[in-house]
Amino acid sequence: MIITLQFQKKEKPQESKNFDQDYRLNYQKKKKQSDEQCSLYEQNKAGIDELPDSSEFIYNLETKTAKKKLRNLWKNPQAKKEVLAGLARMDRGELVPRNQKDFKGFKTLKEIKLTRTRMLIQPGKNGAPDEILAIFMRRDLDDITSNFKNKYK
DSSP states (O other): OOOOOOOOOOOOOOOOTHHHHHHHHHHHHHHHHHHHHHHHHHOBOTTOTTSOOOSSEEEBOOSHHHHHHHHHHHTSHHHHHHHHHHHHHHHHTOSOGGGEEEOTTOSSOEEEEOSSEEEEEEOOSTTOOEEEEEEEEGGGHHHHHHHHTTTOO
16 A cells, blocks of 8 residues: 655745744844833833933832922923033033932032032942932922932932
């Protein structure tokens, strides 16, 4: 008894040679978009989109008082201008750690003193960017200090 087997060739649709390249390009674009979205989600800007993004620092304004003080500060045009100029100086590298003073009563927090405003920063470890924890007017210093006592060392 002889059994004959017939194999049918399944024809594959012809794909262009650019398919692999397009796939790689699209994958890289999607990866960049997802990375950007993740970095945006990591940053907590208290709902103020005018704050500039930078590789030197990230925003971590998570406490209610920090958000409230920043919103109040943002209503004052002179203070807003001062904060934006200070952040631009940080991004360019002009506000270096020697401009930062230890924040009273805390071991890990630093304070950048501008004319009317203050910024609380937690320095990044192992090359990580600095975290901006609060941006506030000078008169609000005691409120921020009392709020951060339990949270940071």
